Structure formats: structure tokens, C-alpha cells
Amino acid sequence: MSKLRVAVLGARGRIGAEAVRAVEAADDLELVAALGRGDKLETLVETGAQVVVELTTPASVMGNLDFCVRHGIHAVVGTTGWTDERLAQLNTSLAASPETGVLIAPNFSIGAVLTMKFSETAARYFESVEIVELHHPNKVDAPSGTAVRTAQLIAAARAAAGSAPQPDATVTALDGARGADVDGVPVHSVRLRGLLAHQEVILGGEGETLTVRHDSLHHSSFMPGILLGVRRVVSAPGLTFGLEHFLDLS
Numbered sequence: 001m002s003k004l005r006v007a008v009l010g011a012r013g014r015i016g017a018e019a020v021r022a023v024e025a026a027d028d029l030e031l032v033a034a035l036g037r038g039d040k041l042e043t044l045v046e047t048g049a050q051v052v053v054e055l056t057t058p059a060s061v062m063g064n065l066d067f068c069v070r071h072g073i074h075a076v077v078g079t080t081g082w083t084d085e086r087l088a089q090l091n092t093s094l095a096a097s098p099e100t101g102v103l104i105a106p107n108f109s110i111g112a113v114l115t116m117k118f119s120e121t122a123a124r125y126f127e128s129v130e131i132v133e134l135h136h137p138n139k140v141d142a143p144s145g146t147a148v149r150t151a152q153l154i155a156a157a158r159a160a161a162g163s164a165p166q167p168d169a170t171v172t173a174l175d176g177a178r179g180a181d182v183d184g185v186p187v188h189s190v191r192l193r194g195l196l197a198h199q200e201v202i203l204g205g206e207g208e209t210l211t212v213r214h215d216s217l218h219h220s221s222f223m224p225g226i227l228l229g230v231r232r233v234v235s236a237p238g239l240t241f242g243l244e245h246f247l248d249l250s
């Protein structure tokens with residue numbers, strides 16, 4: 001059986017370097033390119049890459065994906081910074097290349113995907129919910145992509161259940177004291193030396209709280225999800241948002 005030809009973009013970054021090692025170690029995959037900032041995207045075509053793992057920056061990801069989709073190269077994307085406008089732009093590119101698959105995963109770790117699922121399920125049963133995400137201080141974006149996605153899923157579940165707005169009597173506050181408002185869910189971002197990627201979803205009801213917490217302690221936590229995405233995206237044309245679609249979570 002021929003190996004799937006994989007390239008990594010952002011290959012000298014924190015997660016990119018780990019992804020290079022994971023692809024190299026997989027028997028069914030062949031690493032054909034490991035590109036960093038300034039390297040030519042044409043290398044992807046010259047090396048016959050079938051799947052690109054995109055782990056760069058919010059500023060670079062759109063240009064990289066535009067190139068991949070135009071050349072029919074599937075993509076597994078971990079880079080953050082997704083907005084409705086960006087997704088619409090990507091869908092427009094994909095419409096012109098209907099056989100190409102793109103997976104965007106706000107988080108590749110299985111535990112984080114389950115955190116999102118559990119929080120979404122719990123959301124309708126509690127009056128209050130807030131998210132605290134905690135990351136290493138080199139992270140360029142806040143809130144994290146995972147926290148934004150978690151908040152969106154919680155907000156949608158609450159809206160579907162007809163939940164009332166969250167109770168909150170605050171009338172005076174310092175800027176930022178109540179966090180960022182993501183679809184009505186407060187999200188608090190901590191940046192601290194020693195941390196990698198962590199998230200707590202705290203739900204509150206009458207006389208009780210429920211905390212759903214996940215900790216990524218090493219970049220290796222993201223690798224099974226990345227490899228799963230690489231293997232599955234080649235037979236999933238169009239845009240898939242969230243690794244849960246490639247997992248049996250029903």
C-alpha cells in the first residue's frame with residue numbers, strides 16, 4: 001500500500017516540530033516537506049504533497065490554505081483565529097475545488113474535544129457558565145480557539161433549550177474584569193510561564209457547581225488527533241469544523 005504524502009507548514013514551531021516527528025514515525029505516512037516561514041509553497045506541489053498539516057499563525061493561515069485548496073491539496077488545520085468571515089472565504093475557495101477536504105480543529109487533543117462535548121451537554125441544566133482558559137505566555141491570540149469554540153457550543157445549546165440570560169448583577173467593573181463576552185459566555189484568559197494548554201468550564205446552578213477541566217501537559221497530546229485528521233481528511237471533501245466529526249461520539 002502506498003503511503004500518504006504529508007507536508008507540515010509551521011514545521012519549526014512548537015506544535016509543528018512535534019507534528020513533523022509524529023508524521024515521520026507513522027508507518028502509513030511519508031513526510032515529503034517540512035516548511036517554515038519564508039519557504040516556498042511551490043515545494044508542496046513539487047513534492048506531490050497530498051495532505052498539508054497547517055500549524056502556523058492566524059496571519060499566515062488564509063494564504064496557505066488558499067494555495068493548498070487551489071492545488072487540490074487536502075489540509076488539516078490547527079491554527080487559530082477563525083471568524084465567520086474567514087470561514088466564508090474558505091468555503092468560497094472550496095466551492096471551486098469540490099474534491100478537496102479541509103479539517104479545522106480548534107483542538108486536536110481527545111480530552112479537549114470531550115471537554116467541549118461534556119460542556120455542551122451540561123449547558124442547558126445550569127443557570128451560569130464561565131470559561132477560564134490558561135496557556136503558555138508565548139501564545140499570540142486570546143481567547144484561545146478552543147475557548148471560543150466551547151463558548152459557541154454552550155451558547156447554541158442554551159439558545160436551543162430556551163435558557164434565560166445568565167444572572168449577573170455587575171454594574172461597575174474594571175475593563176476586562178468580567179472577561180471577554182463570546183456569545184454571552186464570559187471567557188477569562190490566563191497567560192503564565194510553566195503552563196501549556198488548559199481549560200476549565202465552570203457551570204453553576206442552585207446550590208451546586210460542576211467544573212469540567214482539561215489539561216494538555218505536552219504537545220504530544222495533540223498528535224493522535226492530527227494523525228487521525230490526516231488519514232480521514234482525504235475522504236472528507238469540503239470543510240469539516242471540529243475533530244469530533246471524525247470521532248464516534250454519539
Ligand SMILES: NC(=O)C1=CN([C@@H]2O[C@H](COP(=O)(O)OP(=O)(O)OC[C@H]3O[C@@H](n4cnc5c(N)ncnc54)[C@H](O)[C@@H]3O)[C@@H](O)[C@H]2O)C=CC1
Nearest residue numbers: 010012013014015036037056060078079080105106107108
Ligand atoms: N488545534 C490544536 O490542537 C492546536 C493549535 N495550536 C495552534 O497552532 C498555531 C501554532 O502554535 P505554536 O506552534 O505554539 O506557535 P509557534 O509560534 O511556535 O509556531 C508557528 C510557526 O509557524 C511559522 N510560520 C509563520 N508563518 C508561516 C508561513 N507562512 N509558512 C510557514 N510557517 C510559518 C513561524 O515561523 C513559527 O515557526 C497557533 O495558532 C496555535 O494556537 C497549537 C497547539 C494545538
Ligand SMILES: O=C(O)C1=N[C@H](C(=O)O)C[C@H](O)C1
Nearest residue numbers: 080106107139144145146197
Ligand atoms: O496556542 C496553543 O498552544 C494552543 N492553541 C489552541 C487554541 O487556541 O485553542 C489549542 C490549544 O489550546 C493549544
